[in-house]
Amino acid sequence: MTALVATMRHARYVVSENPVTGLSFGLFLLIVLAALFGPFLVPHDPLASNTTMALQPPSAQFWFGTDQLGRDIFSRVVVATRLDFGIAVASVVLVFCMGGLAGVAAGFFGGWTDRIVGRIADTIMAFPLFVLAMGIVAALGNTVQNIVIATAIVNFPLYARVARAEANVRREAGFVEAARLSGNGEWRILVFQILPNVIPILVVQMSLTMGYAILNAAGLSFIGLGVRPPTPEWGIMVAEGAAFIVSGEWWIAFFPGLALMIAVFCFNLLGDGLRDIVDPRRRT
């Protein structure tokens, strides 16, 4: 309890010290709200097409304009938040569990565990990551679930490396030896002594890779893998809008692209802020 209060106090301090972190927290809140309540708040039906209203520029009625089928881009951008954010969260949580656990085990046990996890990570890193993600989705099938899995696999080495390094510096720590003296087996030490020290660092990692996960998911949709039209999704919307940029209808691709950029920007800044909160010594 005291730890929570202290952390909260420190968090408030970090936010007030660093307004950019405050901004990113604000944006994060906005994204979460849009993901949760977006579909109930938007002014238009994101799927309803109305050809008489096609390709309207931004106006008071259509804030972000309309696309080639006359759908309201603002509504589509807001509604898409849930899907894009959901994919990113799911894949990041998945890789947090897989990569985090594998990395902690590798760093703590060393030996063969370390070698196997290291080889898997190296193998994944040997591919251009986006190409690998494309390959996985193409092989497993074109579904949202497989986008989540592909994004998680692509991020695996990052998590495994961080977790391994953090666990490895602690494997000889005094408190680990003390835990052995207290009758804890190796697995118990891994789960109850090492993991609690590594999780906060992985949480920072989660936030930092979240932006990349969103970009990855949108990128896959952009090239026609994963989410399919007419589902509102930022990557597809950018892809659809790209054809109209030359003819001057910039808003179709611009606004979903902007949403994507803001989300990535927000998660990266949030990661930096979280790092300061988790470990005050690393403050720059």
Added chain:
Amino acid sequence: MTATLDPTTAATVHAAPPAETPLLDVAELRKRFPVSGTIGPLGRLRRRMKGGPVHLPHVHAVDDVSFTIGKGETVGLVGESGCGKSTLVRVLTRLLDPSGGIVRLGGRELSLTPAKRFAKDPDRGRIQMVFQDAGESINPRFTAFAAIADPLRRLRGLRGAALTARVERAADQCGLPRALLTRFPHQLSGGQRARVGIARAVAVEPDLLVLDEPTAALDVSVQVVILQLLERLKAELGMSYLFVSHDLGVVRLICDRVLVMYLGRIVEQGPARAVFANPLHPYTRALVDAAPSLHDRGAGRIRLQGEPRSPIDPDPNVCRFYGRCPKGTDRCRTEMPALRRFGVRDVACHFAEETAAR
């Protein structure tokens, strides 16, 4: 890996058997570490193809160490940095497997159980340890309560109200205010952290408490308080202590017996008073001379010069102290001195008789 291969061991004279079986009995204990980790499977293959020896150089961190600790006894372990004190302690507390030799506790041979499995051993609670750096030995994510409760939960199976009561009693015994039990290590002072470390170790009421420089990280005034606390706990709980320290003054004050270690071997052991009053081994003499509080005779002081010999695959026929020893002769270069009995103590030096005679 038995000691009989070693010519020096045959000549070792062990202490006369005490009346009752000692609490801890250590015989011919060795611990070696391969140098620079491992060469890996490729390196091993390369060596084998070249026809070279597959043997790797080893650090002989603990070499042929034998001693006993009686019930209720406090034994000091002194020696310079890197001489293998912590390694010896880690082997004794069953955190490390020895490369050879025997550790017996109350007659039971603990070294038969691998260190990896010893955590679940019924005798795990009988040897506990207080670490050098109390701060580092408490998990930063654990409160003081959680740290003290952990061994009680795992080794004594206490839960709920019984656990809370026992943790509070341990805190009381160690002079740790109960209000501090909810704090994390970084919210405690050095002295308070030391008390948490001690409370955790004594809560399960061990027979043997190993203290690896428990006061090294504390300032002098706190040191005194912690030493008094340890003295009181020993009397209250009837434990035996193995007390590792750099501070000869402290060792002389609280230890019944002292072991002096140099480069992995015991060079002198005996009653602390006798050893410090009249060291028979040149290394002990140098240690005592370097501690001004113990010694005020200016004449005949030994000051160490030169580098210690390498602990990596040392020559078994050369005294480990040769090269730094002001008394070294050719004999010391061709014959390892065995640990020999001199009245109430053991000394490993060819010229101990002469020193004793003077």
